[in-house]
Amino acid sequence: MAVTLDMAKLDLREVNTALQSAAKTHSNDAYLIENPRGSHAMACGLDGALDVTIKGSTGYYCAGMNKEARVTVDGSAGPGVAENMMSGIVTIAGDASQYAGATGHGGLLNIKGNASSRCGISMKGIDIVVHGNIGHMSAFMAQKGNLVVLGDAGDALGDSLYEARLFVRGKVKSLGADCIEKEMRPEHLKMLAELLERAGADASPEEFRRYGSARKLYHFNIDHADEY
Amino acid sequence: MCGIVGLFLKKDAMRPQLGDMLTDMLITMTDRGPDSAGIAIYGEAVPGAVKITVQSDTPDASFAGLADALSDALGAQVAVRTISTHAIVTVPAEQSARATAVMEARGLRVMGSGETMEIYKEVGLPRDVADRFGLRDMGGSHGIGHTRMATESAVTTLGAHPFSTADDQCLVHNGSLSNHNRMRRVLERKGVRTRSENDTEVGAAYISWRVAEGASLGEALEGTLKDLDGFFTFVAGTRDGFGVVRDPIACKPAVMAETDEYVAFASEYRAFADLPGIEAARVWEPEPATVYFWER
């Protein structure tokens, strides 16, 4: 039986304190948060296995820096959802605003709707699955991890990409500097199949194209100066 | 750096609630802009007349006898409705420029004018600004509001948004323009006057200038993408609707919601939390470098 926290009655600090201490001490398995009304920094900094469901839409930085917890937003999420996430699973039933999963180090960010611009910016090991489309400048300077998009990608996908792997099923409006399409090898298909399975995505790995870094900007070369 | 809200009603039956809905949205954006707040509200038109919104820091002295003085100067009936530091002066349409000159000569600050638009803005917390003007009780077809965290120009009434640089046009802005000084000088040479040091006013003046030159509002907003530099989310109001545009980098937040009853705009989703039917609304973010427009 989940513990219910009503944000019509409790303020952010009370809700986060309850969640953070429960995560730390494993004192409860499940929390339900009602009336989030787009509040910022909800369920951020959780450090431990805990199920949190937020009934409604959230503001900036929901589930920021999450470790181990499973946070579900039963609505849409504002900018920077699961930013710098370390581990655990964050699920968004609706859409995610810009910077979803920014700088994330680990865990799974599962967005059932669309994500807007800069999805996975500077990601550092997180897996992000977007069931809909993503906006422009997604995976900008993405360093590590996997970004999987079932729909389309906006302009300048993977600009200044490092070693993150990008998989897109739909159309890519344009690729950013130093981002190229790459061969889909068996190990990618296998990894992608597992990730799609974990995300509950109804798609087959063969339908995706893989994009990665051309690695031409890794060392300054005068012939690529116009890419800077 | 700021919070923006906008609300465009599709159904006339909701018009009496416009101020109430917009006020809640505005107050929710207080954290983004605690310095000052303002609202442009598109209400009832008086046939053949123009409403001029003026402001004074000494309203008791400045507005006393204003109606008589204007009536005498213009030789026409002039109505003055005083609300706190503002007054809505209704004059025959053809006398608008003359009335403006007379009032500026009396030291009044012109906030804007138009057939339906009224503008209210002051320094202070959005809640206090809304209370001072009784925004909750205002009705209308659409309205745009702004809460300001001043960047490089002073925290004054004139520095508050919305900025109006032509009849029934207004602009609010979240972001910071990086070539506004040069654009201000370009516009000055074309005879377009600005009243403050504010970057947003330059954006408003640019749009008004383009419209005066024959561009549609859509074309003028398109023009901002080429001619204005820096970071911006603009919402521009007109007599019949409003338009939205974000710069190509599009870092400053913007979210929109649409139902059968309204189109709403805000810097953050929070501002929508109390809107009727928001759970079922279509909610999305405007794309970069793309002009959106709603008209009745």
Added chain:
Amino acid sequence: MAKTPQTEPRQSWTFSNDVNSEIRRAAATGIYDIRGGGAKRRVPHFDDLLFLGASMSRYPLEGYREKCDTSVTLGTRFAKKPIELKIPVTIAGMSFGALSGHAKEALGRGATMAGTSTTTGDGGMTEEERGHSEKLVYQYLPSRYGMNPDDLRRADAIEVVVGQGAKPGGGGMLLGQKITERVAGMRDLPVGIDQRSACRHPDWTGPDDLEIKILELREITNWEKPIYIKIGGARPYYDTALAVKAGADVVVLDGMQGGTAATQDVFIENVGQPTLACIRPAVKALQDLGMHREVQLVVSGGIRTGADVAKALALGADAVAIGTAALVALGDNDPKWEAEYQKLGTTTGAYDDWHEGRDPAGITTQDPDLMARLDPIEAGRRLRNYLNVLTLECQTLARACGKSHVHNLEPEDLCALTIEAAAMAGVPLAGTSWIPGQSGF
């Protein structure tokens, strides 16, 4: 027949040998010059100010017997656990990666012995510095290398870096030579590549969004840690005011002489305002908001002596931060390595190619053999000594002005030697009551 007199060969001021050598370098390589350190050009500085001292109208404190307090508390506005420092001098942010682990350890040892704080940098927190720093400020940077909630919680304060004096509006450049396995691992980057740090944060832009980011950082750290905002000396009045509005506990203001591990020389020398010119506008912004001393101001960029410290405090700062001076105290650019500097085509005092990782002093390097040259215990002791001297000097000047706390120094205790310094510091030109440019910033 008498020889026709010749004009002496004349070098161009515009096209000097320095300038021409840079043109040749650019033509040969096709890339801008990258270097470490801060601005080398001469700009009005604290040297151009003098203390008036006490005499007949004011009475000094006795040098060795009457106490002159130097303690400073940072983060009194919102944080549950403000930072208490014994001295008004802190160690500025310098990254592991730019500096060796030994150098970070030495900074921690020296600062801790002197009763002050150190600061991490771009690249994350290392055991060397956390373990040896009693008080450690964790920088929150656009790159977020190594950023994690555990380190955030074990920091004593969080410094959101918006800008840096050497490069307001720019990001750092750590070139491939220093991206060793350990550095790369901490940053989640491939070994040996050029690393371009972003100039804007990935998940917010502008003070209205920063306010929300600060809320998140406070929620994650139980509202305990002071939140600093570091800005480069760009538009100090507005930038300080916006930092306060965004919710800062402390504003760190870095003037153009502030150092960097590696950035374009054109950026270092041509962007930003001198430290001296930044302080008064920043203090004015705090005063206009009723926040002077409520939100503390830490000033950095070219602080070298106790006189610099005292002058910065007199102009309204609550504390200063040192970077380059601390490295020199550890042994950077020491004449004992002159032969090696010569081999690198430079000389003692001029060595600034910190990004190349070949520092003979073993400080700005990741090379194990070079790193081993720096003994962190000995270097830490040197830094402690130097910090103590800065403090003693600052106290000496404060006592001479009749102050029992260094924070009671005022702009009125100063005069300026040049019109430029008088205008920038907002103090009278010596011997006059004239403050140029007093009508505004």
